[in-house]
Amino acid sequence: MGRRRRRRRVDPADAARALPEAIAALSQTLPAGPSPETFRRAKFDRPEAAPAFWRLLFCVLSPQLPDGASASFSPEAQVRSVKLALRTQGYPRRALAQLPDDGSQGGRELLLALAWLLAREPLPERLLAQNRVQLGDEMHVCECEALASPGPPAPSVEADGCVDIRHLQWLMGKLRFRWRNLMASQQEQCALLGKIHSYTRGCHSDRSLGHLSVTETELLRDPEGGRQLLRRLQRENARLQAALEWRRRELVFWQWMDTVLDACPPEASQPTFLPRIPTPAAGALEPLVRELQALQGELREAVEARRAAWEAGVGGRGPEWSAARTALREAVGQDLAALRRACERGGSLAQPHGPRRLVRTEAGAPRGPGLRAPEVIEALRSREARLEVVLRRLQGQCRQELARLVGALPGLVWILPPGR
């Protein structure tokens, strides 16, 4: 591991304390962090350590759940969710996948998994950023957050026997109504936010913001709310301190993790602990490049041959034909351009991701930093238009398929559903 440095002479008593303190700091930054004693038990694969670590990994890997929501998931559901999430992220050790679903075993493997996650990315910092106290009214402009995490797996319902299609239609209809209700609620929220922002114009000490957010307004109205906010900020501060503490002390944790790995039974065919990016040997790339070039050449030849065959097959001479051909070429060119645009990452704005604070400005006020709503709306509109095109194309395909089915069964009368 690349973290070894020349060791200083340390006082043995300090050395004994250093590990539990490092673990305690780490634990404070994590949701549902276990005690240092539980970590120690996990190293020795004590069964009492397993549930705490399953819970910890569940909270860490499904961060979009609100506090306390993890209680609504059964232990088995939590275990399955953790296994799925780790597999999705490419966790290499098979032993974890083989642990029983009842969450009764596996402290050591889970400890290794936690260390793996910690090594891959700055996990405490990421969690802190995600759960930070928000003072402003915020919303996400990009969709990365929603798309990245698949969320906990829904319990699969076994359909015994045939499912009546009317029941499915019923459920679809319910879903549609709930979408509409959601939209109405969101519109109401926007209207009310707008009202608060315009009523509190000029109240904020920060001139660049100009007005209060909901949290800030509540702060002024309700002193108890202010005290609760203060407590949340204090807790967050404590966690930040813990994160700094962890960064200072983490070396001793990694040295200890080496011993944990050594404590594992020496089974054959266990892949290396940390995923290592193989450095290519000097001459390893040459044959690859040559092969790629050869394949490219073959592809080019095949395309030429096909094109010649098509042109010969289509035939046609004369001015109308060349006019038609140019028109076709143009249409194809447009389609390709549209396809290329569609493949580009959603016309995303070249701005950093993450939530943004909503600020309402007066018309004609000097342009502040940050993203303007009309730009966002424009980007979303063009994305919507692209999705509409895709939807229409898919609907057309469905219609063609239906027409084909209709033709296949003579003597059948199709009545289309009422719609306009």
Place this chain on the structure above:
Amino acid sequence: MSIVTVQLGQCGNQIGFEVFDALFSDSHCPQGLCSKRENEAYQASCKERFFSEEENGVPIARAVLVDMEPKVINQTLSKAAHSGRWKYGQHSCFCQKQGSGNNWAYGYSVHGPRHEESIMNLIQKEVEKCDSLNGFLIIMSMAGGTGSGLGAFVTQNLQDRYSNSLKMNQIIWPYGTGEVIVQNYNSILTLSHLYRSSDALLIHENDAVHKICAKLMNIKQISFRDINQVLAHQLGSVFQPTYSGEGSFHYRRNPLGDLMENLVPHPEFKMLGVRNIPQMSENSLAYSTFTWAGLLKHLRQMLISNAKMEEGIDWQVRPPLSGLPMLGKMSLNKEFHFNTSIANLVILRGKDVHSAELGAFKDPALYTSWLEPVHAFSVWKTQRAFSKYEKSAALVSNSQFLVKPLDMIVGKAWNMFASKAYIHQYTKFGIEEEDFLDSFTLLEQVIASYCNLGF
């Protein structure tokens, strides 16, 4: 969240007035049988939904009034203003000088497009007054001229412009022996168009309400006002505030959405019927007491025997026994006219509402095979009594209630169509025979789907 009501035609406007009046009277009723705080929360919720506030404090109904002649609108406006308790907005109405002679096609193809901008602008203004829009309630008749044709056009427009908002049409089903000779044509055209553009059709049958007035309310000379007041009572018992969930004491914010999600998610099954219990004149009310068990027993039997009111219920009708072979089940249904439900919503208002036992409504035998009672049955509650009834229950049901009346109307319309009677009145204004055929196809499909619920 707020509901915008569109009152269309003579029928829609007269009923609309009674609805707002009933909602207002109930929310200010002193006999709510609950604490002051609860009452205030109820009032506030009702106000947010149906009324907006003006400076001098008189609540203004969130409504747009549309009619092709001025008489009924003027009457409605003045009746509301006269009461001094609530009123309609000054600029919320649209009317013209001429009628449309009960001609559906004229209402749909001429009036609609001609006045589209003005009407939609009025609606937009009303929508902008809402902090958040729950959806639209469109009150109209099915068989008249202006209300039905224009109503179909307006609903289509709402679908185009407010595609995410919820739309429920309150439809007045005409008397079987109605006066308008082309009422069956109008009915099928209205229904088929609304089926395509509305989310839910809450249907009130004139015949049924008439019987309620005669038998239950003991009214000798039944006027349209009496009928409309019974209708308003039914609608009020559905749309007044209820708690948002089991054990909650906050009022539901999204009544239209919750109702539709539970009752009409399937695009082929959009027809809803309402039943109320108890329903009686104010004089009798003072001498009556009820238990939840008794009320719910009657309501359940009204559901399964397709009774329109709590008198004259056929107690012979029983749910089919499970375990019988399919064919046996079908013949039983045919004999005893058992009404199969897709989904039901029961709304309970009043004293000790939390003690009401609803197990009998969760019997799987009541429901079609492809939906389990846990998904098919829902209940809304509030302790706050409705309109001086110490205990009252309402049932909104998506079931085979309306199969027979619909089948009758379609049959009669088809007979007329087969001999092309009066078709020229429609083709004159752009409604072709093709449109009639499309309507017939759609409604036959709806009837068939509802009939197949027994399987």
